[in-house]
Amino acid sequence: MGNDARQYAPSAARNRDPIWEVLRPHLPARGLVLEVASGSGEHTVHFARASDSELVYQPSDPDPLARASIDAWAAASGLANIRPSIALDAAADVWPIECVDVVVCINMIHISPWSSAVGLMRGAGRVLPAGGLLFLYGPYRREGRHMTPSNEAFDQDLRRRNPEWGVRNLEGVADLAGQAGFGPPAIAQMPANNLSILFRRTE
Template structure:
């Protein structure tokens, strides 16, 4: 038995996400990954940014165990031990970060998690530092993909508090927390990578 979990989507999306991160992340400092899940992204991205301290976090004990198991096999020294962190909590067990990354959480969590994400990032990040989100979003001027509409229905069937968010609503939340969206990167499979920077 192993604590390692596997998310097939990580193998499909990690290279496209990495291409965006190379443009948007600082070249040094600490990147806090929120909702790091299995830990597969953390290992891959830490390896791609050896000069960055990569700090994965998640609210799930199973995810923390999986991240720790992957970390044991990581040859580098820049992947921090996983931190138990609930984005919706008022207090985070992290005092600083130079960037925050959150992949596939906003639509698979209550809205309070997104509110907490922006509020927490605002406490940690300096002016100009990025909060980077990846996942599906609905946009007012873009016809939604049939697959995203079906995915949204399935998410709400699992938990009515979940669902693909409207980008305009996320932008309003960001503005309330002192962030401005500076980039929108179209990604494969009808996903987006959004970059918000601290004002």
């Protein structure tokens, strides 16, 4: 691909349409959507292309190579409703953005330390207004149990790669969200034993 900085995530191609079907009805017609841990940038472009031009997307990632991929995908798309990517660490006490209408975070919580989940909830609570949406996607345990044997094997593999990673308990994530000013989650079962989780900020 020469100097093409675009990265390709096979999971993004598989899950972007099912995610969009769940997310779309909850998005405002206009405003700003922050994606935390945008990775390759493929989700950002897919969602921005399917949205009205007045709904603007702000991708972010702490990894400079990921940000290069995001910006390359955005440039190739020709879309005007995608901002240049920003460096954002979910665990940081201060984020480089102050106010958004929606926060989206796909497949991050299980591939990062628990401190990132804590920071994500606190940060989303800071930047979202009352009624603002926090959307999460990925595998979760429920009441301490894995949803399937394949999720359990995936969890074990994650923990072998990094002891701080792992499939999280949905109840623990919901508790963090509640502490950050969000109401109880709305949950949608997704393909490949994943969940879409929607929190609304109540305070």
